[in-house]
Amino acid sequence: MTTFGIPAKAAIFAEYSSLKELSEIYKTDVFRDNEVLHIGGGSNLLFAHDFNGLVLHSAMKGISRYDKDEDTAFAIVASGEKWIDFVEWCINEGLQGAENLAGIPGETGASAVQNVGAYGVEAKDIIHNVECFDTLTGTTITFSNNECRFAYRDSMFKHEGKGRYIVLRVSFRLRKSTEARNLEYGPLKKFAEDLGHIPSIRETADEVTRIRASKLPDPSVTGSAGSFFKNPVVSTYFYNDEMVCKDPDIPFYKVDDHRVKIPAGWLIEHAGLKGYRIGGAQVYPQQCLVIANTGDATAEDVINLSRHVVDTVRRKYGVVLQPEVNFIDTSIEITILGSGTSKGVPEVACACRVCRSDSQFDKRLRTSALVRTHGLDILIDASPDFRQQALSHDIFHLDAVLITHSHYDHVGGIDDLRPFCAEGAVSLYMKEDVHNDLGKRLDYCFRENPYPGVPTLKRIIIDGSSTFFINGLKIIPINVMHGKLPIVGYRIGDFAYITDAKSIPEEEMTKLEGLKVLVINALRHRHHFAHMSVEESLDIIDRLKPQDAYLTHFNHEIGLHSELEKELPENVHPCFDGLKIHLS
Ligand code: EPU
Numbered sequence: 341m342t343t344f345g346i347p348a349k350a351a352i353f354a355e356y357s358s359l360k361e362l363s364e365i366y367k368t369d370v371f372r373d374n375e376v377l378h379i380g381g382g383s384n385l386l387f388a389h390d391f392n393g394l395v396l397h398s399a400m401k402g403i404s405r406y407d408k409d410e411d412t413a414f415a416i417v418a419s420g421e422k423w424i425d426f427v428e429w430c431i432n433e434g435l436q437g438a439e440n441l442a443g444i445p446g447e448t449g450a451s452a453v454q455n456v457g458a459y460g461v462e463a464k465d466i467i468h469n470v471e472c473f474d475t476l477t478g479t480t481i482t483f484s485n486n487e488c489r490f491a492y493r494d495s496m497f498k499h500e501g502k503g504r505y506i507v508l509r510v511s512f513r514l515r516k517s518t519e520a521r522n523l524e525y526g527p528l529k530k531f532a533e534d535l536g537h538i539p540s541i542r543e544t545a546d547e548v549t550r551i552r553a554s555k556l557p558d559p560s561v562t563g564s565a566g567s568f569f570k571n572p573v574v575s576t577y578f579y580n581d582e583m584v585c586k587d588p589d590i591p592f593y594k595v596d597d598h599r600v601k602i603p604a605g606w607l608i609e610h611a612g613l614k615g616y617r618i619g620g621a622q623v624y625p626q627q628c629l630v631i632a633n634t635g636d637a638t639a640e641d642v643i644n645l646s647r648h649v650v651d652t653v654r655r656k657y658g659v660v661l662q663p664e665v666n667f668i669d670t671s672i673e674i675t676i677l678g679s680g681t682s683k684g685v686p687e688v689a690c691a692c693r694v695c696r697s698d699s700q701f702d703k704r705l706r707t708s709a710l711v712r713t714h715g716l717d718i719l720i721d722a723s724p725d726f727r728q729q730a731l732s733h734d735i736f737h738l739d740a741v742l743i744t745h746s747h748y749d750h751v752g753g754i755d756d757l758r759p760f761c762a763e764g765a766v767s768l769y770m771k772e773d774v775h776n777d778l779g780k781r782l783d784y785c786f787r788e789n790p791y792p793g794v795p796t797l798k799r800i801i802i803d804g805s806s807t808f809f810i811n812g813l814k815i816i817p818i819n820v821m822h823g824k825l826p827i828v829g830y831r832i833g834d835f836a837y838i839t840d841a842k843s844i845p846e847e848e849m850t851k852l853e854g855l856k857v858l859v860i861n862a863l864r865h866r867h868h869f870a871h872m873s874v875e876e877s878l879d880i881i882d883r884l885k886p887q888d889a890y891l892t893h894f895n896h897e898i899g900l901h902s903e904l905e906k907e908l909p910e911n912v913h914p915c916f917d918g919l920k921i922h923l924s
Contacts, residue, residue: 341382342383342387342565343383343445343566344385344563344564344565346387346642349391350377350395351390351392352370352374352393352394353394354395354397355397355399356396356398357398357399357400359473359508362398362473362506363478365396366473371394375392375394376393376475377394377395377396378397378398379395380419380447380450381423381445381450383446383559383565384450384665384666385565385668386666387668388639388640388667389639391668391670392670397420398418398419398420398447398449398508399420400420400421401420403416403421403429405435410516412513412514414512414514415514416509416511417511418448419448419450419506419507419508421448422446422447422448423446423447423451423456424443427441427442427545431545434516434517434518436515436519436521437465437514438466439520439542439544439545440458440545440548441458441461441463442549443545443552448510449507449508449510450507451463451510452467452470452495452497452507452510453498454493454498455494455495456493457493458548458552459551460523460524466512467485467488467490467510467512468485468511468512469482469484469511470482470488470511471511472505473505473508475505475506481505492570499811500809518540518542519539520532520539523538523544527551528544528547531544531547554626555626556624556626556630557626557632562633563632563633564624564631564633565630565631565664565665566630567604568629568630568631568664569604569661569664570663570664571604571629572604572662573600573601573602574599574602576599583602583657583658587610587657590657591606602659604629604653605627608653608661610656613653616648616649617634617645618641618644618645619636619638620633620634620638621633621637621641631645631646643667646663649661650736654736662737667714667715669715670714670833671922672712672713672834672857672922673711673713673922674709674711674712674835674857674920674921675712675733675920676709676859676892676917676918676920677709677723677733677918678704678707678723678725679704679707679894679914679915679917679919680706680707681704681706681749681893682706682748683896684705684725685703685704685894685896685898690896693900694896694897701901701902704917705723705917706725706750707749707839707892707893708720708726708729709837710735714811716739716740716810716811716813717735717738718740718742718813718832719741720744721741721742721743721750721751721839722743722753722756722757723752724752724753726754733918738757738760739810740766740769741754741766741767741768742770742830743768743774744828745771745774746774746778746781747840751778751781754768754778754782754795754797755782757795758794765796765798766795766797768798768799768800769810770800771803771826771827771828772801772803775801782797786799804826804828805817805819815830815831815832816831817829817830818844818852820838820841820848821844822840823842823869827840829841831852834854835855835859835923836852836855836858838861840861841871842876849884852884855884855887856923857886857887857888857889857890857923858886859921860872860877860880860889861892862876863894863895863898864897865899874891878908878909881912886911889911890912890915890921891914892915898914901916
């Protein structure tokens with residue numbers, strides 16, 4: 341059911357052909373107890389592995405027409421209708437608006453999520469409203485075009501609405517005319533000029549289909565997901581100052597007075613990657629924005645090739661390409677960026693045997709971690725050592741930062757988030773007290789008309805007791821006590837991260853049941869008023885019984901890493917800087 345043609349299995353699959361059937365599925369335990377993924381035509385998905393959850397698909401069909409006045413008609417299209425069938429219907433009905441979008445694979449429901457676009461037109465230009473099923477309330481809700489917050493290949497359904505809303509029907513506003521209108525896109529302009537008359541919607545759709553076929557692989561023959569990357573949008577300043585000097589011919593399209601969009605296909609081709617292969621995956625020679633499955637590609641081949649493309653383009657042009665394709669990857673990779681307490685190990689001006697140790701395992705930067713899952717890169721705490729950590733772990737992109745509390749050793753690196761603000765504000769999730777503290781400490785970032793070089797940060801307040809979502813990923817805050825200060829840890833799937841706790845209230849312990857991996861702080865063996873000792877952490881681990889536990893946030897009194905490792909129970913491990921933990 342995906343156009344890449346790379347096999348993956350879903351543990352459970354369900355299809356519905358009416359709202360009634362969807363409501364019935366919604367009421368089942370299967371819906372409640374599983375990770376749910378809704379798919380459309382599968383033209384924008386790459387499964388990294390089998391999906392251990394429920395895959396839902398709409399088989400809702402039907403297109404109805406409502407004439408508004410003599411110029412305008414609405415088409416109400418069920419989510420399971422193929423996009424190409426809808427475009428064909430418009431042409432047969434003599435309705436103008438969708439002809440430039442001929443030949444796009446996929447289904448109508450997904451077109452609203454993805455805001456599909458081609459040849460100078462985006463779905464948002466003709467979408468009137470979108471009717472959805474709300475999985476939080478079990479009711480239907482209709483969003484106006486504005487409320488969908490459409491942007492280039494983007495909408496709110498890919499952010500706060502992800503996982504919550506299921507598109508049922510899309511209503512399009514179309515012109516009653518057989519004459520095409522959007523002919524500004526280079527090749528179409530030339531086509532119209534050569535033709536000598538304004539092309540009809542049929543002629544335009546046929547020409548678009550012809551251009552597409554000359555550049556893009558036919559999904560029924562060669563697997564692909566269309567454009568693999570988005571065209572990057574950069575500031576005009578960056579384009580003129582950093583890119584033009586590398587190649588004065590880099591094409592661009594003006595977005596607004598401050599930004600330009602650059603064709604990623606051009607960058608990939610000029611980085612020397614046309615036709616480049618890894619295993620069965622290939623940069624498609626006719627359009628380098630596409631990664632094609634030449635027959636026997638695995639998801640790993642595609643992922644490795646996409647990483648190689650991103651790396652090569654970054655090195656040559658300084659631009660980090662973002663995939664347009666949705667990676668379905670429920671595995672979790674945690675990188676321990678720092679495992680030391682506030683002073684780090686070695687401590688400044690200390691000559692103890694731990695601080696003098698030559699072993700890399702005894703060098704501990706201040707505590708923070710990077711979590712990679714569901715295609716997202718999430719940082720937990722920005723320690724004062726973040727700059728060094730980002731450099732040594734090749735961090736090029738962040739989707740969000742989760743803050744546990746506002747002590748300096750957990751937030752001192754926020755200013756170094758600047759490089760990640762180039763594509764927009766970095767979102768920081770935090771409790772209200774942290775929000776207030778950061779407002780005072782980093783006031784230069786939050787005042788009106790700040791100095792242009794400061795990081796642009798978006799502070800998102802969490803209440804500590806409610807689950808929240810980052811692009812559809814469920815995050816459960818865990819309230820713990822750091823001495824007398826209430827702070828938060830976080831649970832993501834079967835992984836939880838707790839730092840700086842002295843105790844965990846009973847009601848919060850239940851949120852930590854059934855974990856595969858628990859990362860938890862243990863300062864040293866000796867008692868401390870605000871941090872758990874190794875013995876106190878082991879007690880918690882013994883009660884929670886995660887499959888594996890990792891201790892972090894050590895000071896130098898913890899002793900040598902090599903000795904600590906031998907003292908701990910079999911499923912408990914000391915963290916070290918650079919440790920990677922994988923959960924499948
Ligand atoms: N170019 C190259 N080398 C390449 C590819 C492109 O030099 O390998 C140059 C072209 O010569 C042209 C420019 O880059 O000057 C733009 O190329 P093109 O017109 O093919 O469009 P694109 O920006 O590469 C976007 C969409 C396509 C859509 C086309 C046409 C994205 C990510 N992709 O591609 O959408 O069909 O415009 O409108 O915005 C899709 O989303 O799956 C898709 C195919």
